[in-house]
Amino acid sequence: MNEEKEKEFEPVIVGFFCNWCTSAAADMAGTARLHYPPSIRPIRVMCSSTVDPVYLIRALQEGADATILGGCHPGDCHYINGNYKARRRVAIVKTVLKSLGFDDERILLEWISGSEGPKFARVMNEYTELIKKKGPSDFKYIDSLGGD
Amino acid sequence: MVMKRIGVFICHCGRNIAGTVDVKKVAEEIGKREDVAIATTYVFMCSEPGQKLIEDSIKKYDLDGVVVANCSPTLHERTMRNAAARAGLNPYRVEIANIREQCSWPHENEPEKATDKAIRIINATIEKLKANASLEPIEVPVIRRALVIGGGVAGIQAALDLADSGIETILVEREPSIGGNMFRLSETFPTLDCPQCILTPKMNDVANHPNIKLYTYSEIEDVSGYMGNFKVKIKKKATYVDWDKCTGCGECMKVCPAYALSEYDFGMAKRKAIYIQNEQAVPLKAVIDENKCIKLQFDKKVREGKIKPKKHVRICEKCVDVCDAQAIHFKNNEEIIEEEVGAIIVATGFEVMPAEKFPELGGHYPDVVTALQFERLLAPSGPTNGIPRRPSDGKIPKRIAFIHCVGSRDPEHGVPYCSRICCMYLIKQATLYRHAVPDGEAYAFYIDIRSNGKGYEEFYERSKEEYGVVYIRGKVGKVYKVGDKYRVQAVDTLTGRVIEMDVDMVVLATAAVASKGIKELAKKLRIPYDEWGWLKEVHLKLRPLETPVAGIFIAGTAQFIKDITDTVSEASGAAAKAMAMLSKPKLEKEPLLAKVDPEICAGCGRCKEVCPYGAIDIDPRRHVAVVNEALCEGCGACSANCPTTAIQVVNFKKPQIINMVDVLAEVF
Missing domain, CATH: 3.50.50.60 (FAD/NAD(P)-binding domain)
Structure with a gap:
């Protein structure tokens, strides 16, 4: 497995997809047989606003090369305005990561609506390409973020 | 508490899954887990024998949790939960691992990697499931009354349908008369009916229906509560005329010397400062436009100290002289009325x-x-x-x-x-x-x-x-x-x-x-709208009459522009939706809601700040957050904002998600 990995780097990307928009878009992409790398690993959450920044950092710590948070378009949130909260949180996490010298592009926030299956596949492919170029994340080699 | 005898059921979905994912290998790998009592596959898990397999296995292996690896949970989550319930397992101890739409289909060219991903998704789902709690649906009581906002043809139709079915209905219209845009039209296409002729019978039915309470010249001030239990504050705007006495004779309009552009005629004609909206207005009552009435303007300037009051001198008051009913009193009779309703239909219409x-x-x-x-x-x-x-x-x-x-x-x-x-x-x-x-x-x-x-x-x-x-x-x-x-x-x-x-x-x-003021109203109702102000439905094709807030429905052009035929059909549809809800003795809602651990909660109120539904309050005595289960929709914004993990959405708890992350982020 390790040898293979050296041959071609396949970034592990953990996705947090909101139930009403981005998860639906992922279903739609699948139904239309639009291809994207299997290294995208999805978690369905009810709303992008429920994604604690800890989840994103934990994913990077545990080995993911990048994380993506998918929510409804601004104004379309099933829970009125959850996506705005997600946007604020992601902005803060990115700022903090950057100020600590980490690559803040390893966290991506995207609005993908339930009718945007093609966009889902495109975003997954493009983001994977970007992370491939960047190479493996060095975040995972840090034991903890000042915890135990 | 933590599950130890989990059953994992992997669906072939014909060749849809099994054609890409090596389901046998998946079952073998998953079967190695200590907490899994049985991992098996079947060709169509949603079929009757497939469901029977799950039911029988729950009994045979005394399963305390079930993961079904098949299609998207939007399709068969309910099917599988019902199957588990029939076998005596709490339905909330069933989780779906989506290995079709999000695994076998998009990765159809990479069977090996798809198989690995399927194993990983199932393992992550098991990690989440293990800490799932058994839950019961939450029951909320229902007030058998309805509110219809907007007295155009949509609101009129919806109110009549509701009232005819025996539901007490409140109809609120901001203009002095109901009728809306349709009543102003010349004739209607394609039949060339005269709208005044076809709508007046319905308007009179509204005025005379024993089950309809009509508030015209009124607006919604505030809405609180939740499905089945809304509290509404209605502002009756000041008319300066006693409507109980006004007979609608129109003598006052003849003598009034002050003019304004007629809203009813879209500015194509003038009206007086005291006016009845039109000859067929329902109710046929006069109102005074406080910005145009000479006396009210004079009184206002006196109040503001700009003019000295003149004693023993009458300012205008010509209308008072001709009003035999003595209805005109010039008193600011604005009032706020509180009503309780179980369902709300928004029929606020359009403008150009x-x-x-x-x-x-x-x-x-x-x-x-x-x-x-x-x-x-x-x-x-x-x-x-x-x-x-x-x-x-x-x-x-x-x-x-x-x-x-x-x-x-x-x-x-x-x-x-x-x-x-x-x-x-x-x-x-x-x-x-x-x-x-x-x-x-x-x-x-x-x-x-x-x-x-x-x-x-x-x-x-x-x-x-x-x-x-x-x-x-x-x-x-x-x-x-x-x-x-x-x-x-x-x-x-x-x-x-x-x-x-x-x-x-x-x-x-x-x-x-969308008609003016819709965004402000939508904010009071906490329902979404698009950039043009059209109200958002839950699903354009399949749930066009419902808003994401349970108990609030849309009728007519408030959702999007449409003709009278479609507006009337939708109004009846929205009324039927409201009736279906109000006819139940109790309402059930999904129990996947936020819950507070009072032992940890510090009462900081950060959850309350982000709650879009106003569902959280801080108990002043114990100084901890309290969730109103009837209001909470389970979005989880609170849990991400909680500094102590005291507030969590049931079955989406932080440790559950973290465990999923750990499985999925791992590289091997």
Whole structure:
């Protein structure tokens, strides 16, 4: 497995997809047989606003090369305005990561609506390409973020 | 607490999953887990034998949790939960691992990696499931009353349907009379019914129905509560007239010396400061416009200290002298009324963009009017008694240009969408104009004619053949004044010729937008709307009458512009939806809601700040957060904001998600 990995780097990307928009878009992409790398690993959450920044950092710590948070378009949130909260949180996490010298592009926030299956596949492919170029994340080699 | 005997059921879905994912290998790998009692596969898990397999296994292995690896949870989560419930397992101990839409289908070219991913998804789902709690649906009581906001044809229809089924209904309208836009129309396409004739019986039914409480000249002040239990504050605006005494005789209007532009006639006529909205108004009561009434304005200036009060001198009060009923009291009788209802139907309607927004099309000239204004000039009950006259000089126009798609289908100057009704009402107006002015000429400038309703295309053909309306395919570029005529410049896109035409009047089919104040109302109701103010439905195709807030429904053009036929059908549909909800003794809702651990909660209130539903309060005595289960929708915004993990959404708890992350982020 390790040898293979050296041959071609396949970034592990953990996705947090909101139930009403981005998860639906992922279903739609699948139904239309639009291809994207299997290294995208999805978690369905009810709303992008429920994604604690800890989840994103934990994913990077545990080995993911990048994380993506998918929510409804601004104004379309099933829970009125959850996506705005997600946007604020992601902005803060990115700022903090950057100020600590980490690559803040390893966290991506995207609005993908339930009718945007093609966009889902495109975003997954493009983001994977970007992370491939960047190479493996060095975040995972840090034991903890000042915890135990 | 933590599950130890989990059953994992992997679906082949024919070849949809098994054609890519090696389901046997997946079952073997998953079966190695200590907490898994059985991992097996079946060709169609959603089929009856598939469900039977799950039921039998739950009993045989005494399973305490089930993971079904199949399609998207939107399809069969309920099926599988019901199957588990039949076997005596709490349905919330069933989780779906989506290995079709999010694994086998998009990765159909990479079977090995898809198999690995399927194993990983199932392992992550097991990690989440292990800490799932058994839950029961939450029951909330229902108040068997309904509120309808908006007294146009949609609101009238919805209120009548609800009231006829025995539900006490409150109808709120902000204007002095119900009737809305439809009541102002000249005639309706394609049948050419007179809306005053067909709508007045319904309006009178509303006024006289024992189950309808009608509040006109009233607005929604505040809404709180949740499905089945809304509390609504209604502001009755000041009329300065005692409606219990007012007989609607109209004598006051004759003597009043102060004028204003009539809202009812869209500014095409004047009204008095004291006025009854129209002759057939329901209720037939007078109101005083406080901004125009000479006495009220005088009183206001006295109050503000700008003028000294004059003792023993009457300011105007001419209306008082002629009011035999002694109804006019000039007292500010604004009041707030509180009502409790179980369901709300929003039927706030539409308006059109003002002509002034389109100066290149001459919108600032008096004889260039919107189609709704022209409706009043064509209406037999309107200011010109049905024979259109130019607002500028009162002459009968002998040649009119009807311009389609003004602002519609034009994202740069208006809106991107088609306003749907303009083609048909312009066809109707051109027809009616030719009928009223037989020697007049009607020219319609269009991009496409969209006549897709019952009898619509025939109506269009009739306007050409019987009434000689001339249709020119082309967008108008400019309208400007030449003498007392208006010059219309356009390109006929069928012949390629440039057209210049002098006309007496121009009618603009300006784009329809949601009615004024809808965004403020939507915020009070906590329902979403788009950038044009149209209310958002849950699902455009399958749930067009429901808003994401349970218990609040949409009827008519508040959702999007539509014709009267569709508006009335939807109003009845929304009423049926509300009835179905109100006919239940108790309402059930998903128990996947936020829950507070009072042992950890510090009462900081950060959860309360982010809750979009106002579902969280801080108990002042114990100083901990308390969740109102009936209001909470389970979005989880609170849990991400909680600094102590005290507030969590049940079965989406932080440790559960973290465990999933750990499985999925791992590289091997």
